[in-house]
Amino acid sequence: MSTPFDEVARRSTEWLRGVGPLHEIVISTRIRMARNLAGYFFLSRADSAMRGEISGAIQKAVRDCGPLSTYVDADVEHLSDLDRMVLVERHLISRQHAEGSGARRVVFDPTECVSLMINEEDHLRIQVMRSGLQMDEAWEQINEIDDALEQHVEYAFHSQYGYLTACPTNVGTGIRVSVMLHLPALRLTNELDKVVQAAKDLKLAIRGLYGEGTEALGDFFQVSNQITLGRSELEIIDDFRGSVIPKIVEYEQKARQALLRNRSSALEDKIFRAMGLLQSARLMSSNEAMQYLSHVRMGLHVGRLKSVNLQTVNELFMQTQPAHLQKLQGERLNGKQRSIARAKLIRARLSNN
C-alpha cells in the first residue's frame, strides 16, 4: 500500500516548526478564501459532469498559473480513506472534503503552507498556513494566489454581495481567518471564559483543533471570524492582529506566570507526570497523547523542561493521530493496536531527540 502519502506522513510541515511571532502560544495562522466560478451551479446543484468540468477548469488554471504549477495535485475522490485522513490530520483538507463524494481534488505546495481544495463546499477553497502569528505574510500570499488564479478563471462576483458562496455565511470577502492557540494554563486555571469573552466581543468563534464541530483537544483552540460581509479583508485581519490575539496571548502568559508563582509544585507535577507517562506508558489513546504532549509543550516554554526538543513535541502532535500512525507503521491498525504503536512511537521519539 505504498502511495506518495507514505512519504508525506513522515515529513514535518513548515507551519509546525514552532517559529514565528508568539509561537509559544500561537501555533499557526491560517487564512482561507472561498471562491466559485461564474457560469456554473454551486456544488449542491451540480451533476457529476458539471463537477468534473469545474474541477478540470480549476486544475487547468492552476497549471497555467506559474507559481502553482509545481504543486502536488491529488485526486481526493480516488484516494484511500487512510490517505484522505492523513491530509485531514495535516490540515491540508477539511473533514468535509475527505468525507464528500464526487470529483474533488487538493493541490498543495511541498512545504504544505498553501493548499487549494477543489469542489469542497465551494468550487475553490484557497488556504495559507503560517507558523506563529503571521497575518500579513499569510494575507499577502493568499492575495497573490487569488490574483494569479483570477487571470485564468472568472469568479462569481456580485456588485452588492461580493464573492458569491454556496452558503451565505461566507459571502462577501469569502475569507475565514483562523488562529490556532495553545492555552494550557488558562484551562488549568479555569479562565477560558476570558478567551470566550474576548472573542465574542468581536464576533469571533472559538472551536477545537480541527475546526467546525470539533472539541478542544490537548488545550488547543481555534479562533476564527464569523462575519465575512461588510468588512474588508484587512479590517477582518486587524481584529485578530490588533486586539484579540495579543489579548488572549497576554491572558495565557499571565496565567502561566501565576501558576509558576503560586502553584509551582502543582504545575511541575502536571508537566513531569505528563513526561513520565509519555516516556513509560505502553498503551496511549490519541486524546491522552494530546493532553500530555500539551503539558510537556507548556513545560518547555515555562523553562521547567529542557531535555526535550520543541519540534519533536510539535511533530508528535501530528504523528500520533490515527492515520499518521498507520502510515508510519506501514499497516492498518485497529484501536488497540494503535494505542500500542502510539505509546511505542512516543517513547522512542522522546528518548532520542
Next chain:
Amino acid sequence: MGLCENCKKSQATFHLTNIDKSGEKVERHLCDRCAVSEGLVQIHKPTAFNETLENVIAGDQRGQAAARQLVCESCGLSYLEFRNQGLLGCPQDYDQFCEFLATLVERAQDGASHHVGKSPAASGAQMSARQDISKLRRQLDDAVAAEDYERAAELRDRMRDLSGE
C-alpha cells in the same frame, strides 16, 4: 420602601440615581404614574408588543407562502429547499431569492448588506469608489458623534464629489 416623593400617595416603585451637573448624587423615588408623567419611563402598552409580534408572524406566513412559490429560474432550486439544506444552488440565487435572502444575510452577517473589500480586477474601479464612499460615511458618522461638524462637512463634500463621478 417608601412613598412616591412626588404625589406622596402611592408606593415608590421607580428608583433612579443620577449625578447632576455639579457632580452631586441625586436620588429619585417615584411611583409608576409619576415616573411616566415626568417622562422617565414610557407608558406601558402590553398590546404594542403583541401587535408587532403578530405582524411579524403574519408577515412571515405571507412570506412563507410566497417563498413556497419561489424557484430559481437558473438552477431550479426552490427557496424552501435552500432553507432546509442551508446551501444555495447557483450564483443567480442571490438575485432570484433577494427578497427573502436579504434579511437572512443581514442576520447572519451582523447587519451587513454590502460587500467591502477586494473585488476582481474587472469590476475593481467601480468597487473602489463605492468602498471609498462607505469608508467616508463611517468617518462621517464618527465625526458627527464627536460633534466635529467642520470635519463632517468636509467629509460630506468629498462623498458628494465621489458619488457625482
